[in-house]
Amino acid sequence: MIRFTLACDSGHQFESWFPSNAAYDEQSARGLVTCPFCDSARVAKAPMAPAVARTDRGRADAPALQLPVPARSAEAPGPAEAPMPMIAAEPERQLRALLRAVREHVVASAEHVGDRFADEARAIHYGDAEGRAIYGEASPQEARALLDEGIDVMPLPPAPDDRH
Numbered sequence: 001m002i003r004f005t006l007a008c009d010s011g012h013q014f015e016s017w018f019p020s021n022a023a024y025d026e027q028s029a030r031g032l033v034t035c036p037f038c039d040s041a042r043v044a045k046a047p048m049a050p051a052v053a054r055t056d057r058g059r060a061d062a063p064a065l066q067l068p069v070p071a072r073s074a075e076a077p078g079p080a081e082a083p084m085p086m087i088a089a090e091p092e093r094q095l096r097a098l099l100r101a102v103r104e105h106v107v108a109s110a111e112h113v114g115d116r117f118a119d120e121a122r123a124i125h126y127g128d129a130e131g132r133a134i135y136g137e138a139s140p141q142e143a144r145a146l147l148d149e150g151i152d153v154m155p156l157p158p159a160p161d162d163r164h
């Protein structure tokens with residue numbers, strides 16, 4: 001088993017395990033190695049030395065680990081069934097840290113308007129209120145209505161301990 005640090009053309013880095021270098025080359029050539037963040041198949045090895053998994057010495061018959069290799073048959077309806085590549089814990093932690101940073105930046109720099117969010121966003125958009133960054137709560141219907149009116153809103157990444 002060899003772990004490669006891979007990077008897609010959008011700069012996402014992630015790690016994936018392969019049975020061998022050749023297996024990686026083959027899966028990569030068939031477009032089966034995709035970025036878990038943006039699904040791009042334009043993935044290349046990041047310039048980093050691969051780490052070789054520790055194996056039980058003297059146990060040549062140790063069972064091989066099952067790899068989440070996407071099995072795409074010609075009859076497969078679409079990419080919906082392609083399993084997610086294995087992601088090591090480290091990049092996932094980095095992604096969470098990034099989302100947390102985005103959230104903290106918004107919370108620190110924008111005004112919290114609570115459930116008045118839709119009204120305030122509308123007032124700012126139509127010039128009835130001072131232009132400023134705000135955040136707050138909106139129902140999916142309210143968010144949809146704002147977007148339909150051409151008002152830019154985006155969901156705030158949830159805090160890790162925020163499970164409503």
Ligand SMILES: [Zn+2]
Binds near residue numbers: 008010011036039040
């Ligand atoms: Zn990507």
